[in-house]
Amino acid sequence: MLWALLLIVLAVTFITTLMLWHRGRRERVLRRRMAIEHIRLLRRLIEHLQQHRGLTYGIGSGEHGLESRRWAVRQQLHSLFDEASGLAWGLVSPDDWLILLGDWEALRETCDEGQPDAVMQQHCQLVARLIRHVAEMARRYDLVDQGRLLAPPSGLWLNMLENTELMGQARALGTAFAARRVKETVIRESLQQLYQSISQQAYLPLAAVDSDPQLAGLLSGKVQIAEEALDRYLESIERLLSGQMQRDEGGTAYYLGATEAIGAHMLLVDLLLEHLRQQP
Numbered sequence: 001m002l003w004a005l006l007l008i009v010l011a012v013t014f015i016t017t018l019m020l021w022h023r024g025r026r027e028r029v030l031r032r033r034m035a036i037e038h039i040r041l042l043r044r045l046i047e048h049l050q051q052h053r054g055l056t057y058g059i060g061s062g063e064h065g066l067e068s069r070r071w072a073v074r075q076q077l078h079s080l081f082d083e084a085s086g087l088a089w090g091l092v093s094p095d096d097w098l099i100l101l102g103d104w105e106a107l108r109e110t111c112d113e114g115q116p117d118a119v120m121q122q123h124c125q126l127v128a129r130l131i132r133h134v135a136e137m138a139r140r141y142d143l144v145d146q147g148r149l150l151a152p153p154s155g156l157w158l159n160m161l162e163n164t165e166l167m168g169q170a171r172a173l174g175t176a177f178a179a180r181r182v183k184e185t186v187i188r189e190s191l192q193q194l195y196q197s198i199s200q201q202a203y204l205p206l207a208a209v210d211s212d213p214q215l216a217g218l219l220s221g222k223v224q225i226a227e228e229a230l231d232r233y234l235e236s237i238e239r240l241l242s243g244q245m246q247r248d249e250g251g252t253a254y255y256l257g258a259t260e261a262i263g264a265h266m267l268l269v270d271l272l273l274e275h276l277r278q279q280p
Contacts, residue, residue, distance in 0.1 A: 031141065032141045032142075032143070032276075032277075033277050035137055035140070035141040035143070036141075036143065036273050036276060036277045037277075038137065039134050039137055039138065039143070039273060040270065040273060041080070041083065041084055042084070042130055042133060042134050043134065043161065043266070043269060043270070043273075044080055045077070045080050045081070045084060045130055046127055046130050046131060046134075046161070046164075046165075047164070047262070047263075047266055048073055048076050048077050048080060049077065049123060049126060049127050049130070050123075050127060050164065050165065050168035050171070050262065051069075051073045051168075051259065052070065052073050052074060052077060052111075052123065053120060053123035053124070053127070053168065053169075053172050054168065054171040054172040054175050054255055054258070054259075055069055055070035055073060055175075055255070056070060056111050056116075056119055056120075056123070056172075057116055057119070057120050057172040057173070057175060057176050058172070058175035058176055058179060058251045058252075058255060060116030060119065060176070061116060061175070061176035061177075061179045061251070062179045062251075063175060063176070063178075063179040063250065063251035063252060063255075065251075065252050066175075066251070066252060066255065077104075081101065081104060084097075085097070085101070096129075096133065099129075100126070100129060100130070103122070103125065103126045103129070104126065106122065107119070107122045107123065107126060110122065116176070120172060123172075124169065127165060127168070128165075131161065131162060131165060134158070134161065135158060138158055143155065143157075143158075143273075143276055144157075144158045153205075153208040153209045153211070153212040153215065154209070154212070154214075154215060154272050154275050154276055155272075155276075156205040156208055156209055156272070157268070157269045157272035157273055157276075159201075159204075159205045160205050160206075160265050160268055160269050160272075161265075161266075161269050163198065163201055163202045163205070163265065164262050164265050164266060164269075166194055166197050166198050166201070166202070167198055167202070167230075167233065167258065167261060167262050167265070168258075168262060169190075169194055170191060170194040170195065170198060170237060170258065171254075171255060171258035171259065171262065173187045173190055173191045173194070174191060174236070174237060174240055174254050174255075174258065175251045175252075175254055175255045175258075176251065177191060177240055178240055178245060178250055178251040178253075178254040179250065179251035188241065191237065191240070191241060192241060194237075195234065195237045195238070195241070198230075198234065199234060202230055202265075203227065203230070206223050206226055206227055206230075206268075209223060209268070209272065210223040210224075215272075215275065218271055218274075218275055219268065219271060222264070222267060222268060222271065223268065225264050226261070226264035226265055226267075226268055229260050229261040229263075229264045230261050230264075230265075232257060232260075232261065233257055233258055233260070233261035236254055236257050236258070240254065
């Protein structure tokens, strides 16, 4: 009788422990998936702020054909900030979110009449803060490699996102440079440094995810598209720096080529995040 009672107690304990483990696991998966949705929203904010920066710097340097594009991007940014404000508790801490909103409001007030270089710096600071928040959330929910051996390439989405910021800064500088309204000495050195950084860093995560058989179906053909767009973008920077850009390759054409390359990288970021979201 005593043994039977003991077995019952052990069975109940085991079942209770197992149920608690499964519930905790489900809760972790749900929190992780919610974090990924929040990161996706911040990713969209980053992309549109990068676009707004390039358009604003180009317009401030004389490329007024970009005005309508900036208006459209600015409307999208208003909507994204409104959407993010409703989820601020899950995206970043309330204090940090108020700082981000304050930075955006300050940028809105100065971007049309402020000095182009100062406005460029405001954009860069805001984008850098958003990327830091994304990185913190990614580490908190184990969405990136944190020094593990044989870490899965799917965690390289953050490296790709960080590389788009290098590409985005080069887009802004190059758009102004291509407009032929600024002195070459103002931006040539910075653009050259960005060109070197992009060349050295941007291809590595692309090669890593392309060689992963688990991602072959998900990324089929899309890595090649990103690599080819990156090739063309770097070639356009080379022509710009060497003075070989044709007359019909002004600031608008340069901006669009850069945007194509950045957009291809952002698509890979989204696909890798979705791959992580579907994991149990």
